[in-house]
Amino acid sequence: MATLNFKRFSHVNDLKAIHHDSLVRFLAPHEAYLGAKGFALPSEGSSDGFDYEALTSLFLSTDDMPQDLVEALYQVNEMATPEGMQDILERCEDAGVDLVLGEEPAPTDVAVQAWLQAPEIFERAHNEYQLDRPRSFESFFNPDSKSVPAIKVPSAVTLKGMEAALTEWFNRKMCGKTVTILPFERDDGLWFLIRRGEPIKRQGAVLDGKSGSVVYRPEKHDVLVYTPALAxxxxxxxxxxxxxxxLRVFGKHLFEDDEFFSERGKYTLEPLRRDGEDSLVCSDIEGLDDIVLQEVRIKWGGPHKEFETRRAEDLFAAYEAREKELPRHAPLVLAKFRVTFANTKKTRVLVIYPPNKINIKRHDDSTVLDAWMAKRGFILNQTSEEDVENDVSVACS
Structure with a gap:
């Protein structure tokens, strides 16, 4: 919870988009709190006396709002989007759950109905929404990946041990006493959602007409992905x-080795310098149509710590037109590529930041982009062409 602004609940029209009875049931567990704030919750079946303006004002002042109501508001807020609505409806359809919805429901209405009628489905959808938010990852691997034992979703005992180790550390850093690890099996490996707190924040607020402050602990979601095929x-x-x-906790509890994951670099941009435009060839990678280099960042260093960014619609073409080339010795610390996938004409962006970080637009792109990077030599831990082909075939299976 990085902010106290409930965007979907701060406008009267957004509240009115929710079916009256659904909104009443959503707020019913907190009727006493609302009453103490001067808001009388009407009964179901009648919209008479429902003061949407007063409720909106109440949501904008969260000085002493019950924590479970705050959590419910945030979760509904995050899922009340067109994408969240479609995800919830598809999950409910797959589970044979018929949400009670009127004609042409708004995303907020669907989110509230799911929260009320299918809480387990809603919670899983919200958790996986948190999984898919990050677009940037740093990668760490085991150098002896050929002999790494296979693992499955950790047992409840193992997860408790991991949570205890993380909680002890974050508590010492004044980030709260609760860490929760939620594991998910996906096609590309095991995903872990780490739910934990951040340091206390104080925010100015108007409380009962007087200037004051709100004290709260923001919630943070970290995402970790373990890919067995690549360790x-x-x-x-x-x-x-x-x-x-x-790295230490996951290595120790999953593989009994707190140094299991190496911090050695994974990515390099040397193929751009070594192979030039040939490093962008992707005709041998299923799912890719075209890759164009559009930006590089060059580290010149020196006493003034100089960096240079070169950018163009097609950087190799721009260099060729001026009879120039990438510098031979200065490190390349960033490269941005425009990627065209076979299943769509829309382009997306891949950014490589050696030694360990990439940024992608969609998680679904990672498998095919990993295959391309491995084939062209942008991934360092591929020691031979045979190893590359074997690892790529496993990752894509």
Whole structure:
């Protein structure tokens, strides 16, 4: 919870988009709190006396709102989008759950109905929404990946041990006493949603007409992905110390080795310099139509710590037109590519930040892009062409 602004509940029209009875049932567990704030919750079946303006004002002042109501509001808020609505409806259809919806329901109405009628489906949809939010990951692997034992979703005992280790560390860092690990099996490996707190925040607020402050602990969601085929752990953006913590805890509890995952670099941009435009060939990778280099960042260093960014619609074509080339020795610290996939004419962006980080637009792109990067040499831990082909075939299976 990085903010106290409930976007979907701060406008009268958004509240009116929710079916009256659904909104009443959603708020019913907190009728006493609402009453103490001067808001009388009407009964179901009648919209008379429902003061939407007063309720909107109440949601904008969260000085002492019950924590479970705050959590419910945030979860509904995050799922009340066209994409969230479609995800919820598809999950309910697959589970044989018929939500009670009127004609042409709004996304907020669907989110509230799912929260009321299918809480387990709603919770899983919300958790996986958190999984898919990060677009940037750092990658760490086991150098001896050929002999790594297979693992499945950790047992409840193992998860409790991991949570205890993480909780002890985050509590010492004044980030709260609760860490929850939610594992998910997906086609490309095991995904872990880490739900934990951040340091306390104080925010200015108007309380009962007077200037004051609201004290609250923001919630943070970290995402880790373990890919068995590559013995690789990918981590969403965290601090250096948090990254070291996750590598140590996941290595120790999953493989009985707190140094299991190496911090050695995975990515390199040397193929751009070595092979030039040939490094962008993707005709041998199923699912890719075209890749164009559009930007590089060059580290010149020196006493002034100089960096240079070169950018063009097609950078190799621009260099060729001026009879120039990439510098031979200065490190390349970033490269941005425009990627055209076979299943769509829309292009998406891949950014490589050596040694361990990439940024992609959609998680579904990762398998095919990993295959391309491995084939062209952008991934360092592929030692031979045979190893590349074997690893890529496993990752794509």
């Amino acid at each position: 690789e752990l990918r981590i969403s953006p965290v601090t250096k110390k948090e990254r070291e913590l996750y």
